[in-house]
Amino acid sequence: MIASYQELFETGKIKTEHLLIGNGFSIGLWKDFNYSSLYENQRETLDYKDRRLFEELHTTNFEYVLENIKRALSINKIFSYETDELIVSYERIKRALINGVVNVHPNNFDIQLNNGIDTNYTFSIFTNSIFTTNYDLIPYWLHVKLHNQHRTINDFFRRNGLYYLNFTPKKNDDSLNLYYLHGGLHLFVNEENVIEKVRKNGHEFLIDAVTESMEQNNIPLYVSEGKWEDKLEQIQSNKYLRFCYNSLRDISGHLTIYGHDLNESADKHIVDAIINSNVDVIAYGIYDLDRKEATSERIRSYFPDKEIYFFNSMTFDKSVKYISHPLAWGEPRNW
Structure with missing residues (x-):
């Protein structure tokens, strides 16, 4: 029997300080992100x-x-084989991935109708940090929701002119901090190498502003490399992504991980950041309960020096609603 997230919270095993979410979180709200x-x-x-x-x-x-293309490139270089066509294919597939995310992306009205962003309290219960490796705009919408509820949340972008917001790495100890570890659709690097965030600018939906920005040759800032070494290299080459990654490495206390596989070949850089952090306790959500023993063994092997609890990922949304509104979803918690 695996515990619910609510049980871990109520027994004091996990505190809602930091959250790391992966693609499973967004797929749970919009299945076309698979x-x-x-x-x-x-x-x-x-x-x-x-x-x-x-x-x-x-x-x-x-x-x-x-x-696999990167692996083929390495082999071809050893044997002095031609690599140009592989490089072109690599870039073409990378661009197809981000185009696919844009094309299947709902606007917030679609999400509201189908899954109820207004009743998603995931960000509401955490006190310190939200880290996401997703490119989509769902974290942005939850950010806006908290802002509209007068909760202080900081994504480190500040107004600079009419159309865009600029990256400003200034932390506020009193706010919930939001980090896009692998970038996002609404982030890009301009011609002056300034990292900016797209605004709606008269569009009804932000995704339309993102599409317009891409049509103006503003390529979203995103990390889609297959190997973790290549992901880390791209992260280290960009000051915003590097700031987010270092912030994950600098956290302490309790960390909840939900919707994230932590695949050894693709996500070891994330694992390493957590290993090198001062996180003491990890609550890790398991989705495939038929493989819970293998998954728990793998996750424990990553973090032998940390206290780890596992919960049923399918209970997370309901648990979050209860934690946020314990009296039958009555009055929200005071922060």
């Missing part, structure tokens, strides 16, 4: 050889394909 949907959306835009790669690898996982 790789199969993204691949089907972009399949016809890919080159024939690109599609063959997905087919031969028996996957729709863009990052897994990119990882």
Whole structure:
């Protein structure tokens, strides 16, 4: 029997200080963010050889394909084989991934109708930090929701002119801090190498402003490399991503991990940051209960010096609602 998140909270095993979310969080709200949907959306835009790669690898996982191309590039260099076509394919598949996310992305009205952003209290219960490796705008919408409820939340972007917000690495100890570890659709680096955040600018929905920004050749800031070493290299080359990564490494106390596989080949940089942090206690959500023993053994092997508890991921949303509104979702907690 695996505990619910509510049980871990009520027994004092986990404090709601820091949260790390992965793609499972967003897929839970909008199923089309899964790789199969993204691949089907972009399949016809890919080159024939690109599609063959997905087919031969028996996957729709863009990052897994990119990882294999990088491996092929390394082998080709050893034997002095031509690599230009592989490099072009790599960049084409990377761009297809972000285009797929944009194309399947709902506007916040769609999300509200289908899953109720207004009744999602995930960000509300955490006191210190939210870290996300997702590119989509769901964390942004939850950020706006908290802001509208007069909760102080800081994503480190400040107004600079009419159209964009600029990255300003100034922390506020009294606020909940939001970090996009792998970038996001609404973030980009301009021609002056300034990291900016897209605003709605008269559009009804932010996703429309993002699309317009991309049409103006503003490529979103996102990390989609397959291998963790390549992800870390890209993170270290960008001051915003580096700031977010270092902030994960600098946290202490209790960390909840939800919707994140922490795959050893793709996410070891995230694991390493947590290992090197002063986190004492981790609550890790397991989705596939048929593999709970194997998953718990793998996660424990990552963090032998930390206290780890596991919870059923399927209980997380209901648990969060109870923690936020304990009296039958009556009055919210005071912070």
